[in-house]
Amino acid sequence: MRITCPLCGTRDRREFTWQGDALAIHRPARDAGPEAWDNYIHLRENPAGKTRDLWYHDPCGTWAVAERDTVTHAVHSTTLVTEVPR
Amino acid sequence: MVKLIARTPLDGLTPVTIGTVTVTEVTLDPMTMIAPFKNQLAKVDALLKAGDGVGFPAPNRMESSDGVRILWAGQGRALLIGADAPAGLRGLAALTDQADASACAQISGAGAVDALARLVPVDLRLSHFPVGQTARTFVNHMAASVTRTAPDAFEVMVMRSMGQTLIHELTEAMTNIAARNA
Numbered sequence: 561m562r563i564t565c566p567l568c569g570t571r572d573r574r575e576f577t578w579q580g581d582a583l584a585i586h587r588p589a590r591d592a593g594p595e596a597w598d599n600y601i602h603l604r605e606n607p608a609g610k611t612r613d614l615w616y617h618d619p620c621g622t623w624a625v626a627e628r629d630t631v632t633h634a635v636h637s638t639t640l641v642t643e644v645p646r
Numbered sequence: 647m648v649k650l651i652a653r654t655p656l657d658g659l660t661p662v663t664i665g666t667v668t669v670t671e672v673t674l675d676p677m678t679m680i681a682p683f684k685n686q687l688a689k690v691d692a693l694l695k696a697g698d699g700v701g702f703p704a705p706n707r708m709e710s711s712d713g714v715r716i717l718w719a720g721q722g723r724a725l726l727i728g729a730d731a732p733a734g735l736r737g738l739a740a741l742t743d744q745a746d747a748s749a750c751a752q753i754s755g756a757g758a759v760d761a762l763a764r765l766v767p768v769d770l771r772l773s774h775f776p777v778g779q780t781a782r783t784f785v786n787h788m789a790a791s792v793t794r795t796a797p798d799a800f801e802v803m804v805m806r807s808m809g810q811t812l813i814h815e816l817t818e819a820m821t822n823i824a825a826r827n828a
């Protein structure tokens with residue numbers, strides 16, 4: 561599997577660390593209520609197909625959101641976390 | 647008072663020549679990590695150009711001018727080597743003295759690229775990785791900065807504590823390449 565670091569270019573998967581669902585960067589407001597916070601902290605989808613997750617490019621320190629497919633292992637796109645609308 | 651003798655990170659480990667490939671130490675002093683604060687990149691770039699002749703580098707690039715070099719070192723960071731950071735940068739960027747933090751080896755000669763290609767998971771062919779190109783990547787399992795300084799020469803920088811491992815990895819790859827060419 562190869563992943564494109566938005567800064568370094570396409571690299572081998574061994575250079576990256578998986579950092580969980582991209583949901584993590586969409587933190588609810590402080591007063592969003594227990595249900596929103598419960599969802600944010602504990603509930604994750606487990607899709608067979610398209611998914612969005614966070615990857616850390618270890619040698620350069622860049623965080624990216626990757627849109628990829630858990631069935632085909634295709635990586636459709638990567639975006640700098642700092643450029644994802646929040 | 648005790649007199650301490652400063653030792654360079656690769657002291658006693660280099661130079662090494664195997665076949666046509668040579669590894670020597672590169673001392674990096676002074677070396678400063680420059681990380682511009684939010685929205686200050688343009689000002690930092692202009693001050694660097696005025697002070698040291700090199701601007702803040704684009705990702706994967708090294709710029710050099712008159713013995714001063716600046717190396718992209720990850721998102722929002724660059725390493726200025728061979729000159730002090732202009733005084734005006736204070737307040738616009740985080741500045742960290744890194745002179746003693748890294749070990750840096752030059753690997754050069756015919757076949758240097760083949761030895762390095764055994765360790766680095768990046769396409770190092772000249773057409774894809776020209777002079778002045780730098781990559782944050784791995785040397786085997788070790789995070790490293792790899793920069794092409796000439797068609798047949800690279801500089802490889804790792805954490806100082808990993809210097810001995812770096813020389814071990816490089817000499818092993820060089821030995822393999824030399825045996826293959828024998």
Ligand SMILES: [Zn+2]
Pocket residue numbers: 565566567568569617619620621622782
């Ligand atoms: Zn990267």
